[in-house]
Amino acid sequence: MSPVPNVPPSPPPNVPLSPVPHPHSGSLRLLSQRIADPAAAPARCGGVAVAVAVAGGAAGMAGLLPALVAVSQKAAEVARLCRAEEPLLRLRPAEKSGPERNARFQRDFKTLADVLIQELIKHDLGTQFPELRGHIHGEESSEFRDAQGGTVTVRVCATPGDTVALLLAVLGPEQTRAAELLAEAVHREVTLGDTELDGIDPGVSPGDLGIWIDPIDSTNEFIGGREDVAPIDGIAPEGLRSALVLVGAFDRHSGVPVLGVINEPFFQRDPQTHRWQGRYHWGVAHGDTRLCSLSPPLPRPRPRVVLSRAESAAVRGALGSLGGGPPLLAAGAGYKLLCVALGLADAFVLSLPTTFAWDSCAPHAILRALGGGVVALEGALRARRAGGTGEPPELRYHRPEPGQTGPQSWANRGGLVAFVHPPHLRAVLAALGELGELGELGELPGC
Numbered sequence: 491m492s493p494v495p496n497v498p499p500s501p502p503p504n505v506p507l508s509p510v511p512h513p514h515s516g517s518l519r520l521l522s523q524r525i526a527d528p529a530a531a532p533a534r535c536g537g538v539a540v541a542v543a544v545a546g547g548a549a550g551m552a553g554l555l556p557a558l559v560a561v562s563q564k565a566a567e568v569a570r571l572c573r574a575e576e577p578l579l580r581l582r583p584a585e586k587s588g589p590e591r592n593a594r595f596q597r598d599f600k601t602l603a604d605v606l607i608q609e610l611i612k613h614d615l616g617t618q619f620p621e622l623r624g625h626i627h628g629e630e631s632s633e634f635r636d637a638q639g640g641t642v643t644v645r646v647c648a649t650p651g652d653t654v655a656l657l658l659a660v661l662g663p664e665q666t667r668a669a670e671l672l673a674e675a676v677h678r679e680v681t682l683g684d685t686e687l688d689g690i691d692p693g694v695s696p697g698d699l700g701i702w703i704d705p706i707d708s709t710n711e712f713i714g715g716r717e718d719v720a721p722i723d724g725i726a727p728e729g730l731r732s733a734l735v736l737v738g739a740f741d742r743h744s745g746v747p748v749l750g751v752i753n754e755p756f757f758q759r760d761p762q763t764h765r766w767q768g769r770y771h772w773g774v775a776h777g778d779t780r781l782c783s784l785s786p787p788l789p790r791p792r793p794r795v796v797l798s799r800a801e802s803a804a805v806r807g808a809l810g811s812l813g814g815g816p817p818l819l820a821a822g823a824g825y826k827l828l829c830v831a832l833g834l835a836d837a838f839v840l841s842l843p844t845t846f847a848w849d850s851c852a853p854h855a856i857l858r859a860l861g862g863g864v865v866a867l868e869g870a871l872r873a874r875r876a877g878g879t880g881e882p883p884e885l886r887y888h889r890p891e892p893g894q895t896g897p898q899s900w901a902n903r904g905g906l907v908a909f910v911h912p913p914h915l916r917a918v919l920a921a922l923g924e925l926g927e928l929g930e931l932g933e934l935p936g937c
Contacts, residue, residue, distance in 0.1 A: 554619070554696055556687040558737050558751045559772055561614050564680045565607040565735040566755035566768045569706060571675050572603040573715060573730070573756075573766070577668035601713065602660060602672075604630050605644045607705035610676050611737060613646035621697035625742060628703035629848045629897070634660050650677045690781060692774050694741065694748055702851035702887060704736040708822030717759075724834045725796060725818050730756045732825035738851030738887075741776075745886030748776040750855030752828050771831065773859030782859035786910060787833020790814055793914040796826045796835035798842070805841050808921045827853035827908050831860060836914045839922075841867055843903040847887045850902060854885060860910050867922070868904030874919050881912060882919075 572578040608628040616623040633641045642660050647653040650673045657669035706712050712733035719729030726732055733756060739749035753770040760767050774781040794814035797806060799821075810816050818835060820826050823845045826838040831853060854864045863884045870882035885906065890899035909915040 552689065552691040554699075554739070555690050555692060555749060555751075555772060555774060556682060556684070557615060557618055558739065558749060559684065559687060559770060560680055560682055561611045562735050562737050562751045562753035562770055563682065563768075564614070564675070564678070565611060565705060565737075566753045566770075567678070567680065568607050568610070568672065568675045569603055569712070569733065569735065569755040570766045570768070571671060572601070573712075575668070575671055577665065578603075578671060601706070601709060602634060602644070602657075603712070604705045604709055605632060605634055606657075606672060606676065607735065608632070608703050609645050611701075611703050611705070615701060619696040621695075622699065622701060625700040626703065627701065627848070628705060629846065630705060646676055650674060653677065687772075690774065692749055692776050693779055694776050698742055699739045699748070700742045700888065702736075702738045702740065702848045704734075704824060704848040704852070707734045707736050707824035707849060708732045711821050723794075723815075723818060724832075725820050725829050726825075727819050728821040732820060732822035734822065734824045734828065736824050736848065736852040738848075738853075738855050740851055740855075740887040742888055745888035746884075747851050747855035747858060747887060749774055750852035750859075752824065752831075752852055752856060754828075771828070771856060773831075773856030775855055775858035780859050780861070782856060784831055784856070784860060786860045787831075789911040789914065790836055793836035793917050794818065795837045795839050795918065796820050796829050797838070798823075798826070798840055798844075800842060800844070801839070802841065804925055805839065805922065808925055809839060809918065812917055812921050823849040824853060827857070827864070830862070830908045830910060831856050833910070836909065836911065837918050838906070838908040839867065839918060840902075840907075841905045843901050843905065845902045845906060846897060847900040847902070850885060850906065850908075851887050853908070854887075857908060857910060858884075862908070862910035862912070862915075864906050864908045865915065866902065866904035867907050870907065870915075870919055871923060874923055881915070 608630050609632055612626045612628070615626055632644050634644050642656065644660065645656065647656055653673040653676055654666075654669045657672055658666065661669055711729055714729070716729040719726050719731070721727075721731075731754070735751075735753040735755060737751045737753075738747055740747045749772075751770060751772045753768060755768040756766050757769045758767050759765070770783075772783045792813035794817075795809045795812070796818045797809070797820075799819050801817075806817050814836065818829075820829065823840070826835070827850065829835045830838050850864055857863055863881075865882045865884050873882050885902060891901060891903055894901070894903075907915060907918055909918070
């Protein structure tokens with residue numbers, strides 16, 4: 491797909507962990523919300539490879555989850571660096587245009603941080619797992635405007651010096667310090683303290699998987715950098731907190747999401763150092779295996795939903811009638827999906843086709859690990875009106891949308907509903923079913 495080289499043109503062939511019984515599978519769940527201070531630990535995840543201890547020294551199935559966590563940690567470090575260092579704060583974002591642009595926003599931006607994070611994840615995972623090469627995809631085009639108005643393909647080079655030279659072609663010679671800081675972060679080794687992760691075998695070969703990356707979900711909030719946003723019922727309505735790194739793995743044959751990592755680079759400020767601390771969450775959902783770093787949230791008697799500000803008044807009103815309180819509003823698809831996994835909301839409902847595979851793949855895997863999922867709203871409502879029984883089918887991530895090009899071929903065009911507890915999904919669908927025709931829900935395709 492020429493306009494967006496990184497999108498496949500065809501189906502892409504600080505707390506000890508405590509094991510406790512997982513209520514959904516009978517297997518073990520590893521309980522943690524890992525707080526990560528970027529200065530806390532040296533590590534083993536360099537620009538050449540993500541070094542994870544695996545039997546025999548070779549990367550295998552048991553090394554895949556630690557590798558995804560490790561690259562998310564390196565990505566989060568780059569994101570924090572870009573907010574902390576004056577030379578990097580001054581870097582001008584590039585405005586997306588044409589098929590790369592999200593039509594929901596009047597202006598849609600990407601930053602060099604987005605592109606570089608995506609490329610370092612592709613580089614490190616592809617180096618450790620050669621069978622993944624060609625199957626690691628992301629939101630951003632790897633092309634960036636250079637200082638003269640031309641284009642440069644951003645990538646991770648063999649040495650830090652080579653990466654500095656490439657970045658200077660984008661930034662211009664006066665930005666040497668910025669290029670050096672970024673290259674150092676990209677080639678730095680990152681060590682995980684989660685030794686328990688090394689023994690987790692997802693039971694699926696990397697050769698059967700594809701990867702979706704959202705290098706910085708909620709880029710506009712990342713650019714704005716607001717830290718003074720007070721949470722409402724635990725949910726930040728906007729601001730830097732909603733900027734996340736998302737890395738998800740899906741089965742290339744079925745399209746089912748099987749591994750997911752959500753990294754929150756800007757979770758909190760350290761009270762002593764005032765440095766940003768991040769945290770990450772992960773989930774494994776393959777076959778009968780359900781493992782997660784989060785506990786399944788307790789269900790509320792009446793579901794509370796989180797919505798986009800762009801959602802229609804009709805949808806807001808219908809969901810407000812559920813009795814769980816007025817819908818909460820938040821920025822960033824990934825952040826709203828995380829709010830459901832954390833139990834801050836019981837469902838995320840979106841009637842518009844404005845999310846994509848890279849937004850939902852990683853959170854979807856975590857929600858599946860918790861016993862929930864993500865379904866297409868349009869299809870679920872149609873099945874309900876037709877008298878269908880059982881749970882509606884979940885989103886899949888291996889086939890592009892027929893008749894679409896560029897990023898739109900990977901849009902979740904039927905909207906979505908994310909949930910942990912199936913009764914909440916049924917309640918949401920029942921409330922929205924009262925609106926009548928699908929067209930009343932928003933700009934769903936075919937309505």
